[in-house]
Amino acid sequence: MRAVMEKGPMSRANIAEAVGLTKSTVSSLVGELMARGLLSDRGQAQVTGAGRPGRLVALSDKTVVGLGLEINVDYLAACVLDLAGGVRVERFLRHENRGVPVQSVLDALGELGRSALDEAEAERLIPVGATIAAPGLIETDGGTLLMAPNLGWSETSLRTEVANRLERPHLYVTVGNEANLAALGELWQGHGREWRDFIHISGEIGVGAAIVVDGELLRSGSGLGGELGHVSIDPDGAECPCGSRGCLERVVGQEALLKRSRLDAEVGTSIGVPDGGVRLLAESAERGDQETLDALAEAGRALGLACGAAVNLLAPNTVVLGGIFAPLFDWLVNPLREELEERAFVARYSDLAIVRSELGASAAVRGAASLILRAVCADPYLVGSSGH
Amino acid sequence: MRAVMEKGPMSRANIAEAVGLTKSTVSSLVGELMARGLLSDRGQAQVTGAGRPGRLVALSDKTVVGLGLEINVDYLAACVLDLAGGVRVERFLRHENRGVPVQSVLDALGELGRSALDEAEAERLIPVGATIAAPGLIETDGGTLLMAPNLGWSETSLRTEVANRLERPHLYVTVGNEANLAALGELWQGHGREWRDFIHISGEIGVGAAIVVDGELLRSGSGLGGELGHVSIDPDGAECPCGSRGCLERVVGQEALLKRSRLDAEVGTSIGVPDGGVRLLAESAERGDQETLDALAEAGRALGLACGAAVNLLAPNTVVLGGIFAPLFDWLVNPLREELEERAFVARYSDLAIVRSELGASAAVRGAASLILRAVCADPYLVGSSGH
Numbered sequence: 001m002r003a004v005m006e007k008g009p010m011s012r013a014n015i016a017e018a019v020g021l022t023k024s025t026v027s028s029l030v031g032e033l034m035a036r037g038l039l040s041d042r043g044q045a046q047v048t049g050a051g052r053p054g055r056l057v058a059l060s061d062k063t064v065v066g067l068g069l070e071i072n073v074d075y076l077a078a079c080v081l082d083l084a085g086g087v088r089v090e091r092f093l094r095h096e097n098r099g100v101p102v103q104s105v106l107d108a109l110g111e112l113g114r115s116a117l118d119e120a121e122a123e124r125l126i127p128v129g130a131t132i133a134a135p136g137l138i139e140t141d142g143g144t145l146l147m148a149p150n151l152g153w154s155e156t157s158l159r160t161e162v163a164n165r166l167e168r169p170h171l172y173v174t175v176g177n178e179a180n181l182a183a184l185g186e187l188w189q190g191h192g193r194e195w196r197d198f199i200h201i202s203g204e205i206g207v208g209a210a211i212v213v214d215g216e217l218l219r220s221g222s223g224l225g226g227e228l229g230h231v232s233i234d235p236d237g238a239e240c241p242c243g244s245r246g247c248l249e250r251v252v253g254q255e256a257l258l259k260r261s262r263l264d265a266e267v268g269t270s271i272g273v274p275d276g277g278v279r280l281l282a283e284s285a286e287r288g289d290q291e292t293l294d295a296l297a298e299a300g301r302a303l304g305l306a307c308g309a310a311v312n313l314l315a316p317n318t319v320v321l322g323g324i325f326a327p328l329f330d331w332l333v334n335p336l337r338e339e340l341e342e343r344a345f346v347a348r349y350s351d352l353a354i355v356r357s358e359l360g361a362s363a364a365v366r367g368a369a370s371l372i373l374r375a376v377c378a379d380p381y382l383v384g385s386s387g388h
Numbered sequence: 389m390r391a392v393m394e395k396g397p398m399s400r401a402n403i404a405e406a407v408g409l410t411k412s413t414v415s416s417l418v419g420e421l422m423a424r425g426l427l428s429d430r431g432q433a434q435v436t437g438a439g440r441p442g443r444l445v446a447l448s449d450k451t452v453v454g455l456g457l458e459i460n461v462d463y464l465a466a467c468v469l470d471l472a473g474g475v476r477v478e479r480f481l482r483h484e485n486r487g488v489p490v491q492s493v494l495d496a497l498g499e500l501g502r503s504a505l506d507e508a509e510a511e512r513l514i515p516v517g518a519t520i521a522a523p524g525l526i527e528t529d530g531g532t533l534l535m536a537p538n539l540g541w542s543e544t545s546l547r548t549e550v551a552n553r554l555e556r557p558h559l560y561v562t563v564g565n566e567a568n569l570a571a572l573g574e575l576w577q578g579h580g581r582e583w584r585d586f587i588h589i590s591g592e593i594g595v596g597a598a599i600v601v602d603g604e605l606l607r608s609g610s611g612l613g614g615e616l617g618h619v620s621i622d623p624d625g626a627e628c629p630c631g632s633r634g635c636l637e638r639v640v641g642q643e644a645l646l647k648r649s650r651l652d653a654e655v656g657t658s659i660g661v662p663d664g665g666v667r668l669l670a671e672s673a674e675r676g677d678q679e680t681l682d683a684l685a686e687a688g689r690a691l692g693l694a695c696g697a698a699v700n701l702l703a704p705n706t707v708v709l710g711g712i713f714a715p716l717f718d719w720l721v722n723p724l725r726e727e728l729e730e731r732a733f734v735a736r737y738s739d740l741a742i743v744r745s746e747l748g749a750s751a752a753v754r755g756a757a758s759l760i761l762r763a764v765c766a767d768p769y770l771v772g773s774s775g776h
Binding site: 214218224225227231232234235242243244310311315316317343344346351 | 608620
């Protein structure tokens with residue numbers, strides 16, 4: 001399962017070579033996994049050498065799916081992915097999640113999740129689990145949101161609360177940090193495998209980062225890291241709900257950008273979805289609006305300053321701009337690069353690439369759905385043999 | 389070899405259990421390694437259960453040694469460690485390494501290294517290799533110093549230059565970053581194994597850091613990270629030789645501390661050694677000198693601000709103050725903790741310990757010597773059987 005997930009459709013002979021088992025053992029395992037509906041036949045392999053060409057084995061797009069859910073500051077999202085990586089359902093819902101009861105947000109998320117599951121089940125797909133992406137500190141047991149500064153939430157048993165609302169008692173439900181899941185989304189569904197050592201910056205209203213070392217998400221210490229948005233770029237700057245001052249996200253978060261561009265009045269309360277406030281910003285920059293261009297240049301420099309700290313410490317090969325920074329990439333990249341090269345002398349001695357995320361605002365919810373499917377590939381017996 | 393290095397003296401039966409081999413295979417391997425002088429008999433094990441107690445096997449302190457060398461800004465150091473972790477030679481030499489020809493510094497280091505090797509050889513010890521610790525960016529192949537901002541050095545083939553001067557053609561010579569080697573010193577010779585996830589901060593004239601995740605030194609991307617001293621804590625602050633402004637080490641490096649404490653006139657040119665300028669600072673603080681106390685409090689806050697960035701990103705369990713910060717710990721820790729708790733909300737949700745390095749200024753040169761000995765434990769055949 002893992003070999004085929006990593007490398008794409010392969011013949012049984014190539015799988016045997018990749019995993020170091022005999023061809024007959026592989027054939028027998030493939031047969032069992034096909035019977036469970038996890039692998040499927042993808043037709044004849046092209047002839048590339050001597051011998052009879054084998055048939056290709058691929059991950060099945062017809063049975064198992066994972067659900068990703070996302071709570072962000074002003075939107076909710078759901079995504080259903082099949083094992084072959086296909087997006088079967090994807091929904092973004094504008095929803096202001098600040099200043100409203102937590103229960104009402106969870107009710108709306110539950111409804112979004114149930115309707116995504118309904119739709120998948122109507123296609124005879126089998127959901128095996130759900131991951132909830134949230135913009136805050138998640139307890140390492142994966143169940144409780146400890147604190148989300150931009151939401152103003154603390155100590156919320158997200159796993160239990162959401163699991164109850166999904167009304168599928170056998171569904172495996174877990175919780176992860178939004179920035180970490182976005183990096184995993186890029187790693188598994190985007191270009192992350194080519195980058196290998198990167199910092200992925202997720203811009204929304206808040207800003208998070210995740211660090212990937214040698215193709216693996218870095219989970220250090222308490223597992224609560226990645227809070228690039230709360231790196232102070234101006235020690236005496238504006239107060240932040242996190243308790244510090246001059247935090248990066250007070251300058252580069254989406255609301256800060258809209259405000260500095262004098263576009264906030266046009267937005268109303270729902271700006272975080274992919275076609276929301278960020279589209280206004282991009283359109284205004286396209287038109288050459290000076291206030292927007294100034295705000296984006298300042299944001300690029302602020303990102304360069306905060307990234308400078310991360311690059312001096314971690315010397316990654318690549319900085320990935322994700323979330324709202326992906327569509328704003330062209331206006332951010334030059335001031336970011338200039339500031340970074342001034343701040344991080346480490347960057348002058350390594351080929352540091354600054355690239356645009358492929359998935360943008362979809363990265364977190366896709367990473368969340370993928371996480372479940374990676375678990376199935378690691379242990380196919382998570383799926384009952386009654387499946388299919 | 390590795391089992392005994394990690395866990396201390398053990399019986400053959402316990403080694404067999406630890407490594408998953410039969411007792412007879414272990415006995416035969418132990419016999420061979422004893423013949424090579426790498427393991428030795430450490431007497432009868434205490435009786436703890438049924439059966440005849442075995443004899444304890446330990447790493448030998450009588451044969452193989454590793455040499456650590458350190459080039460810092462205003463001192464040179466050498467250390468010879470035996471396999472059992474014993475310090476056989478340790479020398480610190482005040483030596484101003486700025487504004488003098490690189491060759492003259494390397495000549496002095498070569499002389500220091502040769503005299504340490506002579507002394508070890510006079511005790512019939514067998515040096516197998518040397519690691520050079522340097523305060524700058526080291527190319528990943530381990531041979532070239534790319535840039536050391538405080539020394540003003542660039543592109544120096546340290547491995548070749550120093551190896552030639554040691555006059556032992558068969559010695560294995562490698563080069564490492566001083567902050568990384570200091571963290572490895574703490575890990576292998578200090579308390580690092582208990583801390584597991586930590587940031588180790590090495591204060592000298594410059595300031596470096598190394599990140600240890602799950603007991604392993606983090607080497608990400610280009611391998612050039614750890615430059616905490618060049619995290620900007622005041623974006624518009626004083627210029628730094630690295631090309632940035634407001635770098636941490638411009639406030640907390642030893643020269644900055646002496647200057648702010650108005651002690652620099654008393655020091656002359658040689659301040660980096662363990663009994664140099666840092667002793668002046670500690671004595672002045674002990675006496676209650678207000679300028680020194682203010683300088684140290686400000687340094688604590690500056691460290692807290694820079695560590696805040698690192699803690700927000702990496703959420704370690706422990707911050708270790710090493711180098712000159714170890715003897716100054718008592719004056720730094722409270723302002724550091726207060727600033728860190730304000731800046732890094734992550735720290736408020738995890739039990740972050742701030743601790744004093746055990747080894748202080750010796751950590752880097754001990755880590756350098758240990759690195760060679762770890763290589764011998766990983767591959768005992770690096771040592772010729774003619775040894776001993």
